[in-house]
Amino acid sequence: MRGLSTGLILTATAAASPFVYTLPPDQYREAVDYHRWLNGLHFAGAALQLAVLAALVALRAGPRLAARLRAPRVAAMVLGVVFAAGLPVDAARHWVLLRYGMSTQGWPDWFADTLKSAAVTGALAVVLLPAGITLVRRWRLGWIAAWAVATLLAIAGAWAAPVYFDPLFSNFRPLAESRPALVAPLAEVCRRAGYPVPPSRMFEMDASQTSRAVNAYMTGLGASRRIVIWDTAIQVLTVPQIQTVFAHEVGHYAQGHIALGIAAASAGMLLAAWLARLLLRRRSGQPIPLILLLLSALGFLSEPVANSASRWMERQADIYELEAMQGLVPDPGRNSAETDQILSAIDREDPEPGPFIRFWRYDHPPVAERMEFARTYRPHRH
Numbered sequence: 001m002r003g004l005s006t007g008l009i010l011t012a013t014a015a016a017s018p019f020v021y022t023l024p025p026d027q028y029r030e031a032v033d034y035h036r037w038l039n040g041l042h043f044a045g046a047a048l049q050l051a052v053l054a055a056l057v058a059l060r061a062g063p064r065l066a067a068r069l070r071a072p073r074v075a076a077m078v079l080g081v082v083f084a085a086g087l088p089v090d091a092a093r094h095w096v097l098l099r100y101g102m103s104t105q106g107w108p109d110w111f112a113d114t115l116k117s118a119a120v121t122g123a124l125a126v127v128l129l130p131a132g133i134t135l136v137r138r139w140r141l142g143w144i145a146a147w148a149v150a151t152l153l154a155i156a157g158a159w160a161a162p163v164y165f166d167p168l169f170s171n172f173r174p175l176a177e178s179r180p181a182l183v184a185p186l187a188e189v190c191r192r193a194g195y196p197v198p199p200s201r202m203f204e205m206d207a208s209q210t211s212r213a214v215n216a217y218m219t220g221l222g223a224s225r226r227i228v229i230w231d232t233a234i235q236v237l238t239v240p241q242i243q244t245v246f247a248h249e250v251g252h253y254a255q256g257h258i259a260l261g262i263a264a265a266s267a268g269m270l271l272a273a274w275l276a277r278l279l280l281r282r283r284s285g286q287p288i289p290l291i292l293l294l295l296s297a298l299g300f301l302s303e304p305v306a307n308s309a310s311r312w313m314e315r316q317a318d319i320y321e322l323e324a325m326q327g328l329v330p331d332p333g334r335n336s337a338e339t340d341q342i343l344s345a346i347d348r349e350d351p352e353p354g355p356f357i358r359f360w361r362y363d364h365p366p367v368a369e370r371m372e373f374a375r376t377y378r379p380h381r382h
């Protein structure tokens with residue numbers, strides 16, 4: 001009921017302010033239901049994964065398997081069981097995306113992508129997990145070494161993601177090739193922001209192959225840093241709206257948010273390595289299920305921490321965007337809010353996320369907050 005009444009109020013004020021996130025009543029209801037599903041499945045998936053790993057620990061699956069198999073095979077089997085157990089939840093998520101029209105990807109294609117993704121992460125884990133456990137067990141400072149290696153791998157992964165990993169799932173083209181007319185307006189944003197992003201680091205992604213969602217993001221590290229705009233976003237936005245989206249990404253780029261994220265993740269991994277050392281000291285036998293349980297639990301519990309940090313970075317990027325757009329459009333706040341409205345309505349952004357969901361799952365401030373921020377923001381310049 002609360003949702004419906006707020007929805008009607010929001011709809012009623014639609015004509016009055018371009019700074020209020022509004023949806024027609026039927027879409028409002030759908031957006032709320034859609035996010036109930038996604039949130040429910042997120043927590044169900046996490047609970048299921050933790051329960052499966054806890055069961056494997058309780059059944060002493062590690063030591064039993066270790067009697068017959070070497071550590072990498074034990075890791076592969078345990079990860080295979082976790083993957084298989086989680087598959088129904090993953091499938092339910094895809095079903096929700098199809099049902100609410102957010103995905104256009106058929107089931108065989110979805111399954112191929114899911115397997116590909118699991119194979120890449122699984123292959124890495126099968127090698128790294130037993131090696132890390134050996135390191136921590138054999139040497140007093142092994143946990144520090146394991147942490148240092150994990151941090152180096154995170155850095156390498158952030159560098160490699162846009163070059164080697166992302167192209168497994170989507171096609172990317174330099175914006176200068178796919179939309180040459182956009183390069184000059186985006187270069188103008190960089191000029192105003194005082195931060196050059198060369199056109200060779202601007203890309204378009206063919207998201208429309210599998211999705212109806214709209215997005216843009218900054219990715220990569222060092223030589224692989226780039227800004228990617230989804231073709232779905234370019235199709236629905238005007239040039240000033242694409243400029244404001246781009247200015248936000250330049251904010252992430254210029255402020256080194258990927259490096260900051262890695263530093264924060266590295267701090268979390270130090271805690272994980274220290275806890276792993278404590279656990280491994282007290283236990284003998286094959287500990288792969290136990291260590292995976294520890295990492296999964298920490299991963300789940302770190303979600304609200306990582307998301308709070310992300311929300312702070314998003315606010316910094318929004319400020320950067322509103323500053324960079326000064327003088328490019330008559331009213332940067334309004335241009336930003338109108339862009340948010342268009343993108344969020346297509347993405348079925350939740351118009352009324354509760355406080356717990358906002359705290360635990362939101363890596364961006366809720367769209368209504370961002371639009372209100374755009375309305376009240378007073379620029380430093382001009």
Ligand SMILES: [Zn+2]
Nearest residue numbers: 248252314317
């Ligand atoms: Zn952002």
